[in-house]
Amino acid sequence: MKHNYAKVIVKGSPISKSNFKLFNVNGRAILPYNSGKYHDRYALYEEEIAYETRSQNPGIVLSEALIAVLKVYYKSRKRHPDTNNITKSIFDGIEKSGLIVNDAQIRRIIIEEFYDEENPRFELELFCESIYSMEYNIVRKESVDNPIEYSPPPNRKKDITSIAKKTENPCSENKLYCEMCGKLIKKEHSISANKGKTIICKTCFKKLF
Incomplete structure (x- = not known):
């Protein structure tokens, strides 16, 4: 069947x-x-x-x-x-x-x-799909609900340029900075997430768990 x-x-x-x-x-x-x-x-x-x-x-x-x-x-x-x-x-x-x-x-x-x-x-x-099809519509509410507001995650609020200035090291393609503590780290001591967009040091990574 x-x-x-x-x-x-x-x-x-x-x-x-x-x-x-x-x-x-x-x-x-x-x-x-x-x-x-x-x-x-x-x-x-x-x-x-x-x-x-x-x-x-x-x-x-x-x-x-x-x-x-x-x-x-x-x-x-x-x-x-x-x-x-x-x-x-x-x-x-x-x-x-x-x-x-x-x-x-x-x-x-x-x-x-x-x-x-x-x-x-x-x-x-x-x-x-051979049996069913999809239909949908969006309608305006008769009464407005309280909006659910969103804000950027804390790790995105930090600008990498300002972090580099705090550590007194210019930001360059060859240098990595931890997005949590802002310290300059070596590549072998780094962990990346979010498809490589987020870089953190192993010390900060351990504090997450």
Whole structure:
């Protein structure tokens, strides 16, 4: 029997793959799996998604183009990953489960962000395009809600030029400065994140965990 719909619910605070990548001195991305440390959380989360997906959808394989509706429920309004980055984490686990053949099958997607302090989770529905189509509209509210305001993360507020001045060292392509403490560091003593855009020293990195 060919299936054209599947739903997956995974409890727990969703996490982003990008938050668990490290980069070596050559700029190569590393995703730890068995270091015994904090960064192993992503690998375990991916395995959990795969397990729950298969348990909730036994014997189902969706091989055609799909429409996805993803609802992400965070525990906190203030501290949570970028929702746009969550999809990669989730679909890696879904693909690993065998429910879908490849995450490239997702041709249309709607993502909604919610908050549930007692029951953080994500709920994903997958619809085969040969059977279903997507319709949506945006309407103006009759009464205006209080806006949810955003501000830049603390690490982006620091300008690298001002940090360089504080350390009395000119900023150049050959010099690296920790974006937390502002100190000049050697390449072999640095750790990069956010696709190499963020550089921190190993001392500050250890203080994060």
